[in-house]
Amino acid sequence: MTNHDNRRHVLSLSGGKDSAALAVYLQDKVPNLEYMFMDTGYELAETYEFLKRMRAILGIEITVVKPERDFETWLDLKGGYLPSPHKRWCTDVLKISPYEKAIGSDKIYSYIGIRADEDRDGYISNNDNIIPVYPFIEDGLVYADIENLLESSGLGFPKYYEWRSRSGCFFCFFQQKIEWVNLHKHHPDLFKKAMSYEKVGEGEKRFTWSEGESLEELLLRKDEIEKAHLDKISAKKKNESGDKLVDIFQDFGPKACIICDL
Template identity: 45%
Template sequence: MVEHHVLGISGGKDSAALAVYMRLNHPELDLKYFFTDTGKELPEVYDFLGSLEGFLGKEILRLNPQRDFDFWLREYNNFLPSPRSRWCTRQLKLTPFRNWIKPWLEAGDKVHSYVAIRSDENHREGYDSGHRNLTVHLPFREAGIDHSGVMELLEGAGVGLPKYYEWRSRSGCTFCFFQQKIEWVRLKQQHPERFEEAKQYEKTALEHGSPFTWSDRESLADLEQPERIEAIERDFERRKEKSSSRGRVNPLRQGVELPAGVEMEEVFGESTACVICQK
């Protein structure tokens, strides 16, 4: 029986840190690193994948869906994906992964999937198809590695954080509907052309009767108004101050300038986004 060892890279810090950890601690494993590409990723994601490949000394395989985001948007009657209908995760992330490992499972091979769920994320689980030959491993949970441990791994390896953490807290698609409103504001500031593309998708969706907008109960056209941006930025600053006063910000990093995206994660808490997208 052939055994395959696979590790999905989302473009985010946790999965990158797991790749570093496995490279350092389990060099005996012939790990296959993969990235499921929606075609709507931020340019910073691709830059970060290249840096990570340099450390790993190994290519990160790109799994491309057979049909792109625009195809599936039409299939779903131009209804945008949302927390209640995560068709983007199913069609652009999970299906390419399933199709990739399917021949191995059908041949009777064993597949070991390594997922970057930390020891401080007891509420999360990795994707499991239920197939008897697919085993999901959670090395961080087993080794007691938490958020601080992830940061130390990336810094120690010289990989660092993706550049989008300078303004955003999560990886995945440019249009991730789990983004906070402040992150939509930052997208407009950092990648105005991507924001305009998101607005056009939203306009088309609303014209076709979609009940969802990208941001909860607010269109991007309304969100981008100057007075609304000012209000969103004020609200975020208030949340940061409240988070700090309650001691939510890690005291071990007091006095250390954090990337804005990491600050957002600490202010708003963990996302409920699928681990294959965000981690």
């Protein structure tokens, strides 16, 4: 990394494993690195717990940036139209705009934890004062390196990886059906809250988080969803022995945008 000018150096943490591993990786490489967390206000308790661990173990300060309006206010303004992979308005209003506002007109390097073994796109700022830097790609770090960085630093993985593949809002529409079932198991109150945002009444336009069914309908198919997931795991294990649960969840799900899930 050759960035020795007067720009600020900022690492945006998502609460996920890759940006956390990048914090470990850059700790001794980039002096005056600043850490930011875009807090939508709808994150999991496990995410806050992981950030607390990061502060304690890495001895870093993390600036928490919040949006001016919360999701519920935005949902009202959008006429109850839930965000979806095709209409991802939430990322802009809850994460990107607050981030860019916090940066202002300062010239910064924005460090992004995309690995050398993945093919992802997502948030790259259009503001020319924000220059993206990809240290893992530049230095060829892959999943096993991220695992090593997290384990050797004592951080480990965020706890939610035991039942969910991504960081971000508890209601994120990128969740797989099994992850919704798991959300219900681990945080029934949050599942209920997510249900309350859906519109499924008779005669009104349906807005549901998960494709093709409401969360109530999805829950009725819980056993079927769990069985399908177990079948996928055994099929995968037959082909690739030794995979951990966290890897399996990662492999099955779609990839969310990088500012929310990295």
